[in-house]
Amino acid sequence: MAGKTILILGGGVGGIVTANALRRQLDPEHRVVVIDKRGEYVFTPSLLWVMVGWRQPAQITKDLSRLLHSGVEVRRAEVQEIDPERSVVRAGGEELAYDYLVVALGADLAPEAMPGFAEVAHTPFDLPGATALWSALQGFEGGRVAVLVAATPYKCPAAPYETALLLDDHFRRRGMRDRVEMAVYTPEPAPMGVAGPVMGQAVVGMLQAKGIAFNPQLNLTHIDPAQKTLAFGNREPASFDFLAGVPPHKSPRVVRDSPLANPAGWVAVDKRTLATPFENVYAIGDVTTIPLANGKPLPKAGVFAHGEGETVAARIAEAVQGAAPRNEFDGMGYCWIEMGGGSAGFASGDFYAEPDPEVPHPRAGRLWHTGKVLYEKWWMGEGLARTAAGLGLRLGSKLLGIPASL
Ligand SMILES: Cc1cc2nc3c(=O)[nH]c(=O)nc-3n(C[C@H](O)[C@H](O)[C@H](O)COP(=O)(O)OP(=O)(O)OC[C@H]3O[C@@H](n4cnc5c(N)ncnc54)[C@H](O)[C@@H]3O)c2cc1C
Incomplete structure (x- = not known):
């Protein structure tokens, strides 16, 4: 089996999760390449703590390559064109061919x-x-x-x-x-x-x-x-x-200018597989639009980009290994709400439930704020700090019966 090239456009939440999951699941002969124009990652939930002086910018910013597993290639370049008909992408003035493409370019701010x-x-x-x-x-x-x-x-x-x-x-x-x-x-x-x-x-x-x-x-x-x-x-x-x-907000120009965009500029995908109508092209996270059973769109949130990235990585790995892709995204999500005074609310539920998402009343208290701090440490930390935060989150989620993917 010849080595395949999987291009991941965007090194935000969805791109990072997809790349790391693919690297874990694929043999080294297959290339996993992430292209991002910034080359550094900002942990967005903590922007609100920067806003009130609880965090310094350096504490929530990290070089992208330090969040990616070894063996994932990182290119710092602007994606300028996506051509799913020819299976090529132009980035940094160079044309790059792919076997599988994951579009995770997020949403741009448009003040x-x-x-x-x-x-x-x-x-x-x-x-x-x-x-x-x-x-x-x-x-x-x-x-x-x-x-x-x-x-x-x-x-x-x-x-x-x-x-x-x-x-x-x-x-x-x-x-x-x-x-x-x-x-x-x-x-x-x-x-x-x-x-x-x-x-x-x-x-x-x-x-x-x-x-x-x-x-x-x-x-x-x-x-x-x-x-x-x-x-x-x-x-x-x-x-x-x-x-x-x-x-x-608006979708990135390169997406709006591509055949992937719907009239509003977002990428319509299958809600379970994240597949686009183009062969071997997936899209995940904020750049997508996924209508729910109640007619409202799935929220643009990192938790969904994360879950979708894991699904797409598993599907691509299954296909590369010659199996029929079976993994599907289940629509489960969770969310913290910072309330001030050292307290936070937390809610989780099934956003694909019909006729409406099933999300019970949020639980609230200081414990949930601590959970959010641990989540930040788990994302941004390294070595022992990251392991300890991950263990704390896993233990907490087990005790409280909330999604284990935390
Ligand atoms: C203040 C704030 C708080 C938030 N809190 C939470 C929270 O508590 N929980 C939660 O689930 N979500 C939260 N979010 C939302 C979360 O950040 C996004 O939903 C998530 O980052 C989406 O992931 P993504 O991979 O789709 O896009 P992103 O993480 O935005 O990544 C997109 C990447 O694409 C790159 N890119 C874009 N265009 C190009 C181009 N042309 N060429 C090359 N690279 C390009 C960008 O540099 C970026 O790195 C918050 C967001 C904000 C702003």
Whole structure:
């Protein structure tokens, strides 16, 4: 059997998991190649801790090659063209042929798509934004704080709500909460709506308990940086003194320009196999769109990119070894919600359940915050620290009966 080349586009959550799983399962004669334009990985859940000064950027950033198993090739290059009809990709000006392709290019932030956003909004959704937000908080002495979701879809449905709860925590620690009025504005009917009404009500309850107003179903038309107002198509404007927000998202240009994209720019895949209509081409993670039984899309979240990556790696390994691919993605997911005060909520469930995802009421407390810290150490740590964090997570998930893939 001649050696095969598996190209993985994107070295984020999905790309890393897929590459490492393939390297474990395939003989060394087969090449596993990851192409990423940044060459370094940022642990996104901790961006929210950078935003409130609990982490320094260096603590949540790591060279990509240090997260990949030995034997995985890494190329730092921009993917410029994907041609699934010819089974080639152009990256860094070079044409590369593949036997199997995994597209894991994520979702890009597009602040320019909402007039006024780039001028006046702070965003914790990337490292420069989270760092700048932390700096801007130092000069804020009180007033109206708006936490905004500019448009859907966006990654991590919990993140805007965690942003509000962590900012609340920050203002309390600084002894200035009584000088701050806080409100969330979103086009969504409820927080984390895909997970169902129980989850939505639980998160609204968390906001209310902290005196944070929740304003759903808003059609934001633009932001006025001079007046410091949010303009909506379906209600009167809201004014703010400090704006923290989720910018609009779009799929990466190279994907939008490829035959893989649907009219909205995302890649439609089979929800169980992650296969695209093109032979030996898979797509995983934020770049995909997967409609659920209730008509809503599977959320863009690292936990799904992770599970999908494991499925795709197993399917490719099975095919390379001459077997019919059998592994399927089950739609199981979990999520932490940072609540401030050293506490977090945690929920897990079956997002492929019909007619609606089955996600029970989140459990909450200090233990869950500790679980999130362990999760960070497991992803980012090395040697003994990583092993210890992994053991802690495994033991905790067994005792509490939550997904073992943690
Ligand atoms: C503030 C915040 C908090 C979050 N918290 C959580 C959480 O608690 N739990 C959770 O499950 N998810 C969370 N997420 C979401 C999670 O980060 C994403 O869903 C996850 O990273 C998606 O993985 P991916 O592999 O699809 O894409 P990504 O991890 O975004 O990786 C895509 C990679 O592709 C590369 N790339 C893009 N275009 C090109 C190109 N043209 N050429 C070369 N390389 C390219 C990028 O450099 C990047 O490394 C959070 C996100 C944010 C912003």
